[in-house]
Amino acid sequence: MTATPVRPEQTRSLSGTLGVGAIVLMVVAAASPLTVIGGAAPLGVLLGNGIGFPAMYAVAGVVLLLFTIGLSAMSRAVPRPGAFFTYIGHGLGRSTGVAGAWLALLTYTAVQLCVYGYIGAILAVTFEGLGVAGIPWWVYSLAVVAVVGVLGYVHIDLSAKVLGVLLIGEILIVLALVVAVLATGGAEGLSAEPFAPSHVLSGAPGIGLMMAIAAFIGFESTAIYRSEAKDPDVTVPRATYVAVIGVALFYTVSAWALIMAWGPSQAIDTVAADYANVVIITMGQYLGPVGYVVTNVLLVTSMFACVLSFHNVLTRYQHSMAGGGLLPIELTWVHKRQQSPYRSSLLQTITAAVLVTICAVLGLDPVLQVFTWFSGVATLAIVVMMAVTAVAVVAYFVRAHTRGRLWSTRIAPVLGFLGLVGFAAAVAVYFPVLVGDVDAEGEPVFGVVSALLVGSIPLFALIGYGQALYLKRFRSSRYARVLDTIADAGA
Template sequence: MSVTTSELPEEKAPSAAATLRPGSLGTADIAFFVVSAAAPLTVMAGVAPLAILLGGIGAPVGYLLAGLTLAVFAVGFTTMSRHVTGGGAFYAFITRGLGRPAGIGAALLALLGYNGMEIGVYGLLASASRDTLHALFGADVPWLPVSLAGLLLIGYGGFRSIDFGAKLLGVLLIAETGILVLLAGGVLLKGGAHGLSLASLAPSHVFVPGTAAVLAFAFAAFTGFESTVIYRREARDPGRTVPRATYLAVGFLGLFYAFVVWIAVQAFGDDQVVRAAGKDPAGMFFTAITTYVGGWAADLMHVFIVTSVLASLLAFHNAINRYALALAEEGVLPRRLGRIHPRHRSPYLAGIAQTVLGAVVVLAFWAAHADPYQQLLLWVNTPGMIGLMLLQLLAAIAVPCYFRRVRHSEGSLRTVVAPVLATVLLATAIVLVVGHIDLFTGASPVVNTLLVLAAPVVFLLGLPFAWWLRRSRPEVYESFATEPPTPTPTPTPTESAE
């Protein structure tokens, strides 16, 4: 394509020279991004009491079962990641296995899923910050300034280099998991309310009517774990690092969630925990840590819930930026969004665009006098969560389809058995989530129907969009997710000076 004189040389130079920073992330760094996106402290303090209320003392096993399901999915997912090495992650996998129309639909679905998971959480940030300020200082603050301040803070974090984000997330993740470990230590040292019990593992307590609801909550708690593949271009030895980070994240989350929920059961006792969860679900974990550790620890938990939300926001923001970067490089999104900062090596224009989109959504909900938790969080998060689960399902289906068409040396366990089993399990998980959608949203049937349909509708809209690309922009359509070789750039003057 020719370059016109209206294109300034200084505008073209950074995009021609700068790339994402390769070799920046190790296994632990990528795992920090993934686990931080899941927000373990927020999930435990905010959602686990509801799982206990609905599923009883067998709730911890629900998190183990969800973790096992996603570990099965990870087998085929990480195997395919060794063969499909582009930056598009989910949509690249789905394109290779199910064709370009499905892949383009998946790309739109990924944008909905990750943006929904992040933007909605600005409502949670406002709600959690207000609760923390009220609990610690008795102050009541409006929610809009908190959300907007969060947008600016996260935007800056995404603008900086990826290793800066990894270090920051590492600190925040240690803080939020540390406070839960402190609670666990206090409960174990004091022997719980009535002595430690393993009754939570008994089949009679696991297979109860409320288990389906527990599983729905549990699967939602892992949302975002698959984003390990998004960081392939910045990973050290991605063929090893990405699979290790994926298994590490799934294993840690499954075991840690189950352990912490079991600790909560022990803190109140097998016969009292359901009553405690029903009486004060929002304050259940604060009551437990005050009893077993002290009021100062409850104050820290309030603070760390806010930092947990910030960590989740930054992790999803970085994931969104890299999806947008990949789609800009494909030509599906405006190519300007593919510009990379010459110093920080971040997709900064994609980050700015995402921050602006987040501000528009937040301001729209504020103008409509919506509640930051009940509407902004739940109504925006829910389509995002369903969208990411649908992407996981499509990716699981794509794995055996891909390996059936190419020559490879992988075993059938990784390329057929595990992906097919994962397909069945993930489809079941989606049915459970949709069947209990009212527990996630608290909304009317009409609103719930719209929230559930948003993700499949966006995917289906990708099919006519793919047809339009094929007719109007055939070069974009034909090169979609084909992984062209990326040239190694020369250092920019800024980098040389450093």
């Protein structure tokens, strides 16, 4: 492939004709439906609030829908790609916007790394069962990094098609389980017991919320594809609403069906016996041997779809940041033939490979440490970033003296902010549980590992603030380019 740039205006602008369906596929694939139901949901039941866990998807969905109302209003008022960090900059100033940009990089990089760990572990076990033993998990992870890198290099339409096929397969197999449970009545009959307040608030609801919120990470990235959307003012808001509502409904019903499959009285014990394979076992029981095998295959493709989707999101975040002068200008280059941000894609591929290698050198367990630790970091970081964005939305419209849209520009964002602050507090309090930092009574306490992981969030925000101050003082021309992406809303 040749990648010789022509003129700057040709090499720095993304274009495309993605519709609502294609964008929804890209961002919902990032949620990795089968991985959520097969991995996060059992952990939510086991470590969180037991059979009351399905309700957490509904709770998270309501709060995020309120947040999305303000986000969609902002996407129409600020017609630029960049999502959170662009909107934060327009509402709260350039320095805060730059901090948000770096926090976004941390969030999506952490998500991608944790899934690379998980898929490496799954592939190692799968191939060992086929007689190929002795190959460590990180070799498989690096192989997946390479394949994702190739797909990320070419035009995004190909990624959308690949993700679409994989996502449809995931959704169909999970819906098949739901239908089978409904048809058979489950193990103990169908009931709304999981939604009873006594169950929803039992155990450790903070862990339940953490696992539920993780399923939504990536929905806001619809705005990242603005430059490649067919009709961005219509397509982006619609895709965002569809993604949030669809994810909330799908996971609430699917998690409920998982509880019904084993019965409320047996679900927790069943999950505890083999949480890593409980969904596969459930599929085998309700869908037979074919369902068992298909689920095994789709679990791997589900995680592949996840890392491919987040690779595309990260690539475009870097592209937007470079356009605003926050990263090297070379990352704005768009391939002449593929029309993809190929330089940014290559950088992201290298970054993923380096991080996987570091985890391997440190001897981290791919599931218990890489997956669990970094999914926690991503969840807490995204909640903090959304809360700040909600404030930015209100600040922007108040300053713009916008009238007649109080619900979408003030009330809904404020309600969303209050909910997100509550989420952040619950996740932060229970974060040490993820890394095993608990006292003799099993209560969470911040040890070295949990403190370092949580501390990475303010650290990346400070890096952003520091860069903004440095550029303003020593690279004024480059600092001025931040305005290409982030509005001049103050220092």
